Amino acid sequence: MNTKISKTLLRTMAILIMAGSFGSCKKFLDEKPDSSLGEPKSIEDLQAIMDSYSGNNSSYPNLGQQSDDDYYLVDAYLNGLNALLQATYKWDKNIETDATWRAGYKVVLNSNMVLEILPSLQNSSQQLQLKTLKGTALFFRSLAFFHLAQHFALPYNQTDAATLPGIPLRLASDVNAPVHRHTMQQTYEQIIQDLNIAVAHLPALNAPLSRPSKQAAYALFANLYLSMENYNKAGLYADSALQLGAQLINYNTVSTSAAIPFAQFNNETIMSIAMSGHARFNPTNGKVDAVFYNSYSNNDLRKKIFFRAAGTPGQFAFKGNYQGNTTGNLFCGFTTAEMLLVRAEASARQNAKDSAMADINRLLKNRIEAASFTN
Incomplete structure (x- = not known):
């Protein structure tokens, strides 16, 4: 990834964002998917969910880039931005960013939905596509967790990883399932576990x-x-x-x-x-x-x-x-x-x-x- 941000920047931004985000952003984890969209039932439906570029590929957090020092905004433009965008640019300590949180967990929701429906299609003759879909869903979930961890948790610290907070790890699409914040160690272990399985299921x-x-x-x-x-x-x-x-x-x-x-x-x-x-x-x-x-x-x-x-x-x-x-x-x-x-x-x-x-x-x-x- 081409957003190379120093650990000092990440550590500071994570503290600022965590202070204002978890209370309001938890609401998204409790929201149900839009029932009017219909329930996906076929391999084609699941492939369409995973192939959504806007849904899975193009909405990863940009807060690090917003706060980076390799670019700047002239005052006339900066003053016309909304309060959140000005706050991230200025490293304000009072930052609430539901949109960034929602975008990351929407990818997680898509992935969980596909992973839960796949077992019902195991009798299909399209076994290779089913295998690839499983790898795809696990890949996107691990990618989303990784990006969320870079923005809403401190940089990885092996010494204190077992006690430092990570991010909530949603592993099911059931919005009624309890949700809590996992440790940094649990967060990275889940990403690694998902990726290990994904590698075995994806084409070269x-x-x-x-x-x-x-x-x-x-x-x-x-x-x-x-x-x-x-x-x-x-x-x-x-x-x-x-x-x-x-x-x-x-x-x-x-x-x-x-x-x-x-x-x-x-x-x-x-x-x-x-x-x-x-x-x-x-x-x-x-x-x-x-x-x-x-x-x-x-x-x-x-x-x-x-x-x-x-x-x-x-x-x-x-x-x-x-x-x-x-x-x-x-x-x-x-x-x-x-x-x-x-x-x-x-x-x-x-x-x-x-x-x-x-x-x-x-x-x-x-x-x-x-x-x-x-x-």
Whole structure:
């Protein structure tokens, strides 16, 4: 996922959000699904639930990005935002965000519904599709739990994980079932358990790239273990993902002047997932921090492909979204480039310098102007 937020930022934001969210957000866990939608009964119905891009792929929390320091908003735009959006931008300690909570647990609800109906279809001749649907539902549930844990719990701490609060783990669609907040350890154990089963049920690769696969599950495992500071497992899972496909986009072949330089389902994408969108993230409103922009060297093609001048001298805007748009729905899925970086970091953390540099140079070869690249 491309939202790389420091543990200090995550820890602070988690404290601020937790203080205001759990009371009001618990209401969503008690709400019943809309009965007018009808009860899904067939494999096709369940596949449609899991294939809903808006329902499962494009509504992951963006609070971390809203609060990050790699962009800024001019006062005239900021002052026109609602109270919540201003509060997250300013790191206000009184934050209530039902929408973020609801979006995450809606994915959990969809997954639980599918998992509960699947056993009634076991006599079907479509056993392979049933198996894949089970893996898909477990993948999305683990993905939702992981994102929710990053926003509504503290960063993973092995020493205190058994006592620190995690998130509520809804494992059934029954809204009358008791709900309580699980520990951090229970939260991560559930994510790992779901993913382990998902890996066994998913195809190695998948099309379209909005559907999960073994490669996507390995990528999620890599991110999960990186967040837990288990660098050995993070590196192993990143490597497993890359063994199933490691194609990179050579940025020397990408137009530096294109308003939208990347297609949504491009050659680096392992799985397409996006944050909840907002106009503050589009190039017209969100401005890239100049210090961040200038940290890219002039021969680094990302400086020209990811960013553009924003009109006012010294202002820049982001345009390198792997979602293939500029509407504010930022990509937070999995890519081969990210897996190279995870594997490189895992190697470096374990003092395997040569392996780390090999991965970094492999990526840089596809990011730096060809005439100036040297190993």
